[in-house]
Amino acid sequence: MRIRVATPSGHYRTPxxxxxxxxxxxxxxxxxxxxxxxxxxxxxxxxxxLYLVRFDQTHIWAHAEPVPFCQNDRLLIDIYEHWLEPAPEE
Amino acid sequence: MHDHDAPDSHLPLEADAELTYYEQRVEAIQALLIEKGLLSADDVRRAVEDMDARSPAVGARVIARAWVDPHFKQHLLADAKAAIATLGIDVDTWSTLVAVENTPTIHNVVVCTLCSCYPRSLLGVPPDWYKSLNYRARVVKEPRTVLEEFGLELAPDIEVRVYDSTADMRYLVIPQRPAGTEGMSEGALAELVTRDSMIGVTQAQEPSP
Amino acid sequence: MPGVHDRGGWPDVGPINKAEHELSFWEKRTDALLVLLSSADRRVIRVDELRRAIESLPPEAYETMGYYERWISAIETLLIEKNVLTKAEIDRKAEQIVEQRTIETTE
Structure with a gap:
């Protein structure tokens, strides 16, 4: 799944x-x-x-400055349904 | 010194000190809400007492039980609130709770990047650093560096899992049971379970030799 | 642009200050007020509304205020917004409290 991109105006719970x-x-x-x-x-x-969604750290911060995280580190975050959309085919 | 046991919360707490702006606002708002009958001074006193009564000792008791009782641990991982209720702890008003287990290959750590969601029922009020802008900014982006600042160095092959709790879920880390604790009583084990180990920034304490 | 409260990955941040402080009585009371106002039998303020009000603070204020300073400011904003209290009422009561204390300490 992909997390929708929205211009955050007002209160939102998806960082x-x-x-x-x-x-x-x-x-x-x-x-x-x-x-x-x-x-x-x-x-x-x-x-x-409400879903618990798992991401690879390396996918989230791909363009960030090099930080010491390892290939299999993950981030898990609670996301509400209305923020999810199907991911495009790889 | 503040008097934490002030029997009447109307009484000035520091008669010789001037109230700060925010202290004035709290006093004024509380007094007005009492005048309007929305709450009583007793309600406030009880709420503060409830707050003081919640501490990481509650969480430590749960973890120690999970260490000695594999069935309880399975229950805790499957349905944390229901499992904790079996210990005679009143969970009625709690947010939904999820327990996540540290293993030799997985290390979990919890944050709330948007505010300060925290399993207060089990751990009491969160420490200042948990609420700090720097912890919230960094632990999702460079968890290993942050953990090192807390004195925890993890081997590269361990999977670090950062949980960012955004609203309705609260996360509790079940730290690994330290080596050399075989035969220890549940009460003694609970002493090894620190607040920070249940947030996931440290391991449980080693038993003293 | 993320909101000021949306801190995940925020750039240019330093080490984490691990110093802790025991909550003072006014901080505990601020917490207690929120717990009471959001309780199932009162429902004057929802925690979601508290978060929204905190996030609506001017960014500079959000970054410089203490944790419970943000809370009590947000509680005040919401009580005014919901017509439970007025700002003038709170100002007047705060003045009275200060005057009362001045009398008590100079007696």
Whole structure:
């Protein structure tokens, strides 16, 4: 899956550093009320499925200055369904 | 010194010191909310007491049980809240909790880059560094360098897994049980489980020889 | 541009300061106020709203304020936004509290 890229305006729970990156769903946490509307007094519905998505560190920070992380280090992050889109074929 | 046991939270706590701007705001807001009947001074006192009662000792107890009881550990990994409830701990008001296990080949570490999500029910209030802008910025990007700053050097073949908790999940690291602890009681084992080892920036303490 | 709270991978940051401090009473009370205001039987403020209000602080303020300074500022903003309290009311009460303490300490 790929994480959608969005111009963050207002309250969002998907950090910028992970937007546009391609990861793999590691686990499904279940459905939760949407914090991005709850934050404005809304009821958070419809609920959004929350996924734990796994990324290779080397894919996230490919263009960063060299830092000592190893090839199999991972980052795992909770992402709501509305931030996910199918990844393009490699 | 602040009086942490002030029986009446209206009383000035430092009669000889001037209140800072923010202290004034807290006092004023609390007084007004009490006047309007939204809460009572007793409610505030109890909430502070509840906060003081939560400490990493709760988490350490859970980890020690997981070290001695493989069935409990499996339950903890599968459904952390349900497993913890079996210890007689009231989990009703807790956020959803996920336990992740350190092994000889995997090391887990937890952060919240957007704010300061933290399993407070198990660990108490987060340390200042956990909430700091620098920890939040760096641990997702250079976890090994950050861990080294905490005195933890990991072999290159160990997989470092950084968990960035963004909202509804709270993560608890189950540190590895130190070598040489066979036969130790659950209570003695719990003493080795530090707060930092349950965040994942250190290992559990070694037993004293 | 990421929001000021969106710190993951933020450039040009230094070492992590590992010094810790025991929470002072006003910090604990700020925490307690949020816990009470967001409790299931009150639901005056949601934690999600608190986060949003904290993130809406001017970036410079966000970076320089202490953790619970951000919290109490956000709680104040939300209570005003929700018409629970007014700013004038809080200002007046804060003045009264300061005056009262001055009397008590000079008696």
């Amino acid at each position: 910028t550093y992970i937007q546009g990156k391609v990861g793999v769903i590691e686990a499904v946490h279940g459905a939760f009320r949407n914090p991005e509307t709850l934050a404005y007094g809304g009821d958070g519905r419809p609920k959004q499925t």
